[in-house]
Amino acid sequence: MVAIEVDHVTRIYQKYSARHRFKTFKSALLKGDLFHALKPDELVTALDNVSFKVDKGTTFGVIGENGSGKSTLLKIIAGITKPTSGRIKVNGKVSALIELGAGFHPEISGRENIYINGIMLGLSKKEIQEKFADIVRFAELEDFIDAPVKTYSSGMYMRLGFSIAINVNPDILLVDEVLAVGDASFVPKCLDRIDDFRRREKTILFVSHDLATVERICDRVAWLKNGRVMTIGDPKRVIDAYLQDVAEKQERKFEERQQEVQVQESYEEEERENRWGKREVEIKQVHLKNHQGEEKHVFSPEEGMVVEMDVEAYSPIKDFVFGIGIFNARGIQVYGTNTDLEDFSPQVIDGPGKVICQIKQLNLINGTYYLDVAVHKKDGYPYDYHRHLYSFLVSSRHKDEGIVRLPHQWQFSDNIKLKSPKFKSSSGK
Amino acid sequence: MGVKAMIKLLENLKTIYRYRGLIQSLVGRELKARYRGTVLGFLWSFINPLLLMIIYTIVFGFIIGPRDPAFNNNPILYALFLFCGVLPWTWFSSSSLEAANVLMIQGNLIKKVLFPAEVLPIVVVTSNFIHFLFGLPILFGAKALISCFVPNAPGFSIYLVFLPYVILVQYIFTLGLGLFLSALTVHFRDIKDILANLLTFWFFASPIIYPMTFGPIKKSVILRTFLNLNPITHIMVGYQNTVYFGEMIRWKRLSVTLLVAIIIFIVGYHVFDKLRDSFPEEV
Incomplete structure (x- = not known):
């Protein structure tokens, strides 16, 4: 069964300049043609004819550079933004982790914010009451739940937001880069919850720059570039293609920079400093x-x-x-x-x-x-x-530290259980 | 606007009904957050109108003095009359000003959470409405005191039962305007400043500090026509009739105003609906 179907979706953003605003305001007042006057003077194509399907119970990754249209795509699937053309079909209840705690009011307590945020995300009061203890426990905020949210640290804020959103118990979870801001101990906990979701045959759409995580948890990956889908398919293949593209781009930038440096300082002068010998x-x-x-x-x-x-x-x-x-x-x-x-x-x-x-x-x-x-x-x-x-x-996808990367391999005896990074969930398939 | 637009409107109203729980919680949040951290807390909802009432009594009652024979030259009566108009006016003007801003202030919500944006102006109008309701006991208390101690003061009458009708007309009118303003301000930020000035003018162009029976108005056809074209006029007269004078409301005029309010609501909502998709990227 298909959980998310994106069918030839195009999204064009409109940009209005300040002068244009004034003109349209004037014409709107004078002629009364408000809707006509609200024509933009610049169009930005954020998504260009994007199509793909996500099967129920799978985890689908979306990667791409900043501004490639990932977030727009997520907002369209969440229903926050409408596509300019094309169709979206979503089967099941959606919860979007786009910005955690987006609806929090700083002046009121965490407790009250849980209720309001929960209602915003589509829970009923009764459902929130049932899940309240879980939400607080997962966010590790038992001692602070009656304090106003403005007194929370950014980590506490994020934990509460994540905890509410994940407890909405959706069929489809949309995750947008939100884990990037979490503190070190909370992020694994979030990833655990996401893993738990996968085991329960729920659908996840995961947008991230963290390629290692994408490769670990996703069944399929789409790579977006300038609003277009470049490739869809096996995570490793797509990520490699993406990395290669990024490397090529860095390469070009690097060259440009080096040329600039050479133009700026005369080569001779640099040479005197950094080159010696009688040759x-x-x-x-x-x-x-x-x-x-x-x-x-x-x-x-x-x-x-x-x-x-x-x-x-x-x-x-x-x-x-x-x-x-x-x-x-x-x-x-x-x-x-x-x-x-x-x-x-x-x-x-x-x-x-x-x-x-x-x-x-x-x-x-x-x-x-x-x-x-x-x-x-x-x-x-x-x-x-x-x-x-x-x-x-x-440039590589490895995240190791230090000075050199020593070639290595891990081995464990049978009583030590670890999931290997390339391990794909095989449940129900 | 055709049948299609009406069907769309009905669908929207259904959606709002589905989100009534959210509206309720958000209004509660507004009210709680407004006085959070203050010593007197909720009492401010009563103290604010009380202080306002005292200031109006001193300035308009004693310093300027009532000019209209309707008040028997009694400053206290005049202050009570003023209060009858200022209280609903505060509801109207605060709602309009806040509604014009609300989509920008809560822009984060529109961008990041899926829910119908009209919830926000509705919450603004409704929470200000609740504040207005908090002022009513002060108004009635003052009236009760005055009718006991001031000779010839108009007392409570059966016509007070029409007060909810007046309130309903104002609610629909304010909400319609609020929807219109909130949607338009997203694209034309100047509206905020224009509105602030316009409201000052509007305040004096409505029978709030003077009754419709005031001499110069009675004499001038132009002034009278002008005032009668202002929907707020009939709403204010409605409050003054039911609460201050204890008279029958002007059914016909108020019902025409209700019709105008409904039209403004439909048009306002239509504009809001048309511009809705542009909110996430413009706020």
């Missing part, structure tokens, strides 16, 4: 590429990186060492090596040439990194040293 052997150019040979600035740990140096020696030189060093944004050296440390014995270098260092796996955590490249004598006398002149980005 008996010169590193003329450095390229960062992937293993397919495409020049890039954003890398995922799995794809690895290739550092390619165009070098030239202006006379035959017998004592030389090539080296690279990788530094993170805090200036800590993450890795460094050179041909001498790895026991290459230099013979001779003369004229132009290429030095390539292939890094099979770039096992680093997400972030910006700087690259040093150098050619020097064995005793350290520099021919040409480039300090932090090149930078690249590591």
